[in-house]
Amino acid sequence: MTLAEQLNAFLLSLLTGLMSGFAYDLYRVLREMLRLKKAGTFIGDLLFWLFLLVVVFGLLLVGNDGEVRFYVFLGLALGAGIHLIFFSSAARRFIYRSTYLFLRTIQIIAAGAVAFFRILIFPFRVIFFLVVWPAALGGRALCLAGRRVGRVGKGVFGPYVHRFSGGLHSLWLRLSNRWRPRR
Template identity: 85%
Template sequence: MTLAEQLNAFLLTLLTGLMSGFVYDLYRVLREMLRLKKAGTFIGDLLFWLFLLVVVFGLLLVGNDGEVRFYVFLGLALGAGIHLIFFSSAARRFIYRSIYLFLRAIQIITAGAVAFFRILTFPFRVIFFLVAWPVAQGGRALRLAGRGIGRAGKGVLAPPVHHFSRGLRARWQRWSNSWRTRR
């Protein structure tokens, strides 16, 4: 490997370290926003490091054919250190604002969709109200009338209905008993 190739590989590992620091800040912001407990933090840390391992390995394969030398570790550590010292607070503010703007955009889009749906369905709701309200009132009136008729007819119709239902019950029991004995 020539010196120029090694310098390019070192710059790639330096940029990979900077990117790793940014991804770490992104993970820290998400962890703070989600308020992960101990188990969630453990799983998040594990997934973060696995993701970072795959990305760094892929970039090393592309940049210097996967050769791991001292300058690779130096570039990764130096890049991550530069990011964490100089750019971390600005990156975290940027990430917070980006997530806030993204969530705010989703709220605005959702509110617009709800408003559009309400405007679109307004004529149907008016028609439904104009039809359903009188029907509901008619049903309420019939229910009240039925209660009144039921109360009034209770004294008149109760003895014959009771006598009739008792006869039906007796016939049913005789029939069901005969059916059980035939089996």
């Protein structure tokens, strides 16, 4: 390798170290937001380092044909160290704010969708109320009237009227239960 190729490989490894530091900050913020316990932290750490290993290996494979030399380790460590010393707190604040903004945007979109759905179904609810409410009141009136007619008529007309009014009452209950909204 020429000196220019080695310098390019070193700069690539330095950039890879900086990106690794940012990825670590992203993982730290995610771990804090999810409040992982010991087992979750262990699994998350394992997955993070395996992911980072694959990404770093892929970048080194592209950058310097997968040759691992001392300057590659030096560039990775130096890049990660620079990020963690100088940029870590700003990166974490950026990640927190971006995540908050993203989640808040999702909440606003969901609230808008719910409001739109409520506005969309409002006319149907009004029509339902205008149709069902009078029918329910009429059914209650018929029910009460049927009972009273049955009681009064029982002595005058005998059991036939009572049976008829009871039949109307049971018919009305069956019909009105179909229209009654489920709770």
